[in-house]
Amino acid sequence: MTTITFIQPDGRSRxxxxxxxxxxxxxxxGAGLDGIVAECGGNAMCATCxxxxxxxWAGRLPPRSDEEDALLDGAAAERLxxxxxxxxxxxxxxxxxxxxxxxxxxx
Amino acid sequence: MTPSPRAPEPTSGLPPPASGLSPSGAPxxxxxxxxxxxxxxxxxxxxxxxxxxxxxxxxxxxxxxVARYAEVHAVLNDPATFCSGRGVGxxxxxxxxxxxxxxxxxxxxxxxxxxxxxxxxxVLSPGVMKTLRERFRVAAEALTEDLLxxxxxxxxxxxxxxxxxxxxxDAVGLQREGREHLLPYAGLAFNAFGPPxxxxxxALETAAPHVDWVMAQCQRQNLAPGGFGAAIHEAxxxxxxxxxxxxxxxxxxxxAGLDTTVNGIGAAIYCLARFPEAFAxxxxxxxxxxxxxxxxxxxxxxxxxxxxxxxxxxxxGGVTIPDGAKVLMFLGAANRDPRRWQDPARYDxxxxxxxxxxxxxxxxxxxxxxxxxxxxxxxxGALAARVGAIAITGPVVRRYNNTLRGxxxxxxxxxxx
Ligand code: HEM
Ligand code: FES
Numbered sequence: 001m002t003t004i005t006f007i008q009p010d011g012r013s014r015x016x017x018x019x020x021x022x023x024x025x026x027x028x029x030g031a032g033l034d035g036i037v038a039e040c041g042g043n044a045m046c047a048t049c050x051x052x053x054x055x056x057w058a059g060r061l062p063p064r065s066d067e068e069d070a071l072l073d074g075a076a077a078e079r080l081x082x083x084x085x086x087x088x089x090x091x092x093x094x095x096x097x098x099x100x101x102x103x104x105x106x107x
Numbered sequence: 108m109t110p111s112p113r114a115p116e117p118t119s120g121l122p123p124p125a126s127g128l129s130p131s132g133a134p135x136x137x138x139x140x141x142x143x144x145x146x147x148x149x150x151x152x153x154x155x156x157x158x159x160x161x162x163x164x165x166x167x168x169x170x171x172x173v174a175r176y177a178e179v180h181a182v183l184n185d186p187a188t189f190c191s192g193r194g195v196g197x198x199x200x201x202x203x204x205x206x207x208x209x210x211x212x213x214x215x216x217x218x219x220x221x222x223x224x225x226x227x228x229x230v231l232s233p234g235v236m237k238t239l240r241e242r243f244r245v246a247a248e249a250l251t252e253d254l255l256x257x258x259x260x261x262x263x264x265x266x267x268x269x270x271x272x273x274x275x276x277d278a279v280g281l282q283r284e285g286r287e288h289l290l291p292y293a294g295l296a297f298n299a300f301g302p303p304x305x306x307x308x309x310a311l312e313t314a315a316p317h318v319d320w321v322m323a324q325c326q327r328q329n330l331a332p333g334g335f336g337a338a339i340h341e342a343x344x345x346x347x348x349x350x351x352x353x354x355x356x357x358x359x360x361x362x363a364g365l366d367t368t369v370n371g372i373g374a375a376i377y378c379l380a381r382f383p384e385a386f387a388x389x390x391x392x393x394x395x396x397x398x399x400x401x402x403x404x405x406x407x408x409x410x411x412x413x414x415x416x417x418x419x420x421x422x423x424g425g426v427t428i429p430d431g432a433k434v435l436m437f438l439g440a441a442n443r444d445p446r447r448w449q450d451p452a453r454y455d456x457x458x459x460x461x462x463x464x465x466x467x468x469x470x471x472x473x474x475x476x477x478x479x480x481x482x483x484x485x486x487x488g489a490l491a492a493r494v495g496a497i498a499i500t501g502p503v504v505r506r507y508n509n510t511l512r513g514x515x516x517x518x519x520x521x522x523x524x
Contacts (some may be wrong), residue, residue, distance in 0.1 A: 039401070039480065040466075043469065045476065046233060070232065071233060073234045074232050074234030074236065074237060107397060
């Protein structure tokens with residue numbers, strides 16, 4: 001299990017212990033976390049699983065695919081250099097302690 | 108009778124029992140999922156299919172089928188074993204010539220599929236949807252005002268068909284002349300995925316004029332600049348696909364992009380009319396419009412079935428399906444599998460629907476799903492803002508199609524909010 005902290009736009013935060021090998025999106029929605037919609041179920045189509053990765057971590061994640069990069073342009077909330085699609089990030093032990101912020105909207 | 112949030116669908120009566128085993132050892136059922144009896148009430152037979160086993164044999168059409176959520180999801184997500192290139196209907200393209208040049212996306216496998224898929228994914232991306240939203244919203248509001256002025260109308264032709272027809276052909280960039288061919292063309296293409304029954308035979312007999320019109324509209328000179336069609340031809344200019352491929356990819360939008368949303372919106376209206384309590388919740392919280400549409404896609408599954416073909420011997424639940432066999436996936440049955448869904452026969456706009464297979468799953472998952480959701484959201488949102496109640500005021504008539512589930516007629520009367 002790997003602990004990841006999600007911070008809502010209003011500042012509330014919640015730390016979840018997620019199973020390695022699942023996606024950040026699957027782990028978060030499975031735990032009933034609000035703020036990730038994931039309409040396409042993780043098929044990299046909808047950009048409604050948008051998150052901002054804490055700056056300290058941004059460079060430590062595997063890079064975005066071209067597909068993810070293009071989708072992020074269509075995300076409902078502002079795109080930032082730290083924007084990622086949570087369905088495209090796999091939980092691994094080296095992400096322990098990762099902090100991600102949720103955007104103010106997904107649609 | 109007071110309508111309840113539970114579907115008033117017959118659930119009594121014993122499901123038809125399994126009648127022996129298939130050559131593969133799968134339980135055999137003598138039911139026809141392409142019959143009018145089934146179209147009128149698929150749920151009882153869906154249940155029998157799910158309960159018979161993880162994989163069943165349909166003796167009527169000599170084909171294996173999966174109806175439980177887990178197996179349908181697994182088949183959709185294993186395209187190397189369950190391919191689409193031999194057709195996603197019952198007809199096996201390795202043995203029979205397809206009735207039309209095969210689709211470059213729906214009926215393609217990796218790696219070729221990835222190339223054409225990337226083009227349509229970009230043409231229908233979240234970013235493109237943002238540019239359409241306002242126009243679609245205005246159209247939905249205008250239609251709602253018209254319908255409120257009329258009060259009583261047919262919610263199939265005057266709403267579920269009228270709304271997509273008012274936005275989709277323009278978004279593609281089609282010329283005005285001949286648009287009446289679009290729905291018959293889609294209807295026949297979706298019938299053609301079925302077995303060689305009367306519906307399919309009649310569809311192919313009457314196909315020619317519709318096919319001719321649709322193929323002509325896929326040519327570049329007939330597509331207005333700025334639309335999805337022109338965008339596909341521009342992808343060919345950039346070398347992402349060939350110029351010969353572009354018209355066939357436009358055809359995919361014309362086949363899959365209109366009748367599906369008609370039946371999706373129709374499903375949502377039928378739900379909201381049958382379950383006034385759900386409509387009241389939507390009215391109280393209009394932000395539920397998108398979720399109410401999504402739940403209708405789960406609940407009714409406007410696209411009921413697709414086939415795959417095995418590329419090797421493969422075991423499902425102890426049964427070995429031989430290489431080169433067709434496998435039928437019951438999306439509608441998976442979307443109501445009690446193993447996956449709590450109270451599956453209840454229409455609940457606040458349900459967590461993520462993971463339903465109404466749009467498929469995996470590499471072929473509907474590339475137009477964002478457009479479908481946009482249409483559904485703005486249409487339900489406009490109704491929720493202005494309409495107090497939707498009452499069914501005449502006989503509801505089902506439309507028969509081998510793949511699509513929807514209505515022929517839904518007479519309703521609106522009460523203004
Ligand atoms: C409520 C409306 C819709 C439903 C229920 C629906 C359903 C589906 C399903 C179940 C599939 C998967 C096929 C498979 O796995 O073999 C699919 C694929 C597809 N859909 Fe949709 N669809 C809808 C709307 C649309 C729209 C609006 C468009 C186009 C604008 C579209 C275009 C396509 C295309 C091109 C594919 C093939 C994708 C591929 O093979 O990669 N659909 N759709
Ligand atoms: S869940 Fe749809 S893109 Fe991530």
